[in-house]
Amino acid sequence: MAYFIQRNMQYTWFDYGTKSPLQFDLERRGYERFVGLKKKFPDLKTILSIGGWGENGGKYSQMIRTADRRQIFVRSVVAFLATHGFDGLDVDWEYPGDPGRGGAPEDYDNFPLLLQELRTAFDAEGRGWELTIAATSTRAKVLKGYKVSELCRAVDAVYLMTYNLRGLWNGYADVHSMLFSRRGLDSGNKLELNVNGGVLLWESLGCPRNKIVIGVPFYGKSYTLCNDSMNDLHAPINGTGQPGPILRSNGVLMYFEICYLLNSTGWVRRWDSEGLVPFAYSGDQWVGYEDTESLKIKMTYIRDMGLLGVMNWAVNDDDFQNLCDSGSYPMMRTIHEGLNNYTVPEMQQV
Known part of the structure; x- marks a missing residue:
């Protein structure tokens, strides 16, 4: 069976005032209702995730530096999972070893220690709890903070965040989740900064393919072009895209917004025949994104490569109101259909 992981933002739509997110979720019975989905779907695994981009990694770097601190954390995790009925823990630390995010060089050796201690504690509980991490696919960050072979021995899955691979910092319009590099377009480290490059990087450093989960975005990154007539890949830009028609967010268009623009306002869809992803434009507005065509290709890639599965960010960005007329x-249906009846091959741990 393949993994399909739904990652999502918590508390996006709520103002919880002076209460902590934990207090808010407990009072609103968020954990209880989430875990309660297993009554309807008995095979569902409900995993608690910690970290994320909005949380500076310094606290994790400090915590893992001593055995005593790690054990306090491990015991608290075991108690929390048992109390609330979760089926495991996902550690989304962004990023160990990165000084710009509060990390330290010692994280490289200490992070595997934490995961190994969590693994031991989880196995001792005998509840089948899973341990996973979300991780970068950027070589410089991986080499600095991830002792890959040891990490992959401890965890059940590595969720590669293979999106946001391009952005405003590049100075040109591009899709942020291309499957492969593009000849004559990508150069230097950009040749590896794609979904396939991230998978091969982690595999080369000692992570078996059947523990690798690729990430796919249900949102596009948008830009304002410098020149309306230059709208191909790598077209010059002078800033983020204008707010979308529904969520009104600069530089980001959800998939359902892109559907609306394509079907109702005359945007033009194009296809990156090497990266195997779509992009679209209208006037000086440009967006690179995923759609059902690109997702079908990625599901075939998962099968061909023998990967563990796919995770997405995020289900609320999908076309839940049928603006695409499909x-x-x-997007969710494409993933389900693409991985239905797929069996992940067994591989030897490197």
Whole structure:
């Protein structure tokens, strides 16, 4: 069976005032209702995730430096999972070893220690709890903070965040989740900064393919072009895209917004024949994104490569109101259809 992991932002739509997110979720029975989905779907695994981009990694770097601190954390995790009925823990530390995010060089050796101690504690509980991490696919960050072979021995899955691979910092318009590099377009480290490059990087450093989960975005990154007539890949830009028609967010268009623009306002869709992803434009507005065509290709890639599965960010970005005229939740359905009846091959741990 393949993994399909739904990652999502918590508390996006709520103002919890002076209360902590934990207090808020407990009072609103968020954990209880989430875990309660297993009554309807008995095979569902409900995993608690910690970290994320909005949380500076300094606290994790400090915590893992001593055995005593790590054990305090491990015991608290075991108690929390048992109390609330979760099936495991996902550590989304962004990023160990990165000084710009509060990390330290010692993280490289200490992070595997934490995961090994969590693994031992989880196995001792005998509840089948899973341990996973979300990780970067950027070589410089991986080499600095991830002792890959040891990490992959401890965890059940590595969720590669193979999106946001391009952005405003590049100075040109590009899709942020291309599957492969593009000849004559990508150069230097950009040749590896794609989904396939990230998978091969982690495999080369000692992570078996059947523990690798690729990430796919249900949102596009948008830009304002310098020149309306230059709208191909790598077109010059002078800033983020204008707010979308529904969520009104600069530089980001959700998939359902892109559907609306393509079907109702005359945007033009194009296809990156090497990266195997779509992009679209209208006037000086440009967006690179994923759609059902690119997702089908990525699901075939997962099968061909023998990977563990796919995770997405995020389900609320899908076309839940059928603006694409293809039924509700087309992206989710494409993933389900693409991995239905797929069996992950067994491989030897490197």
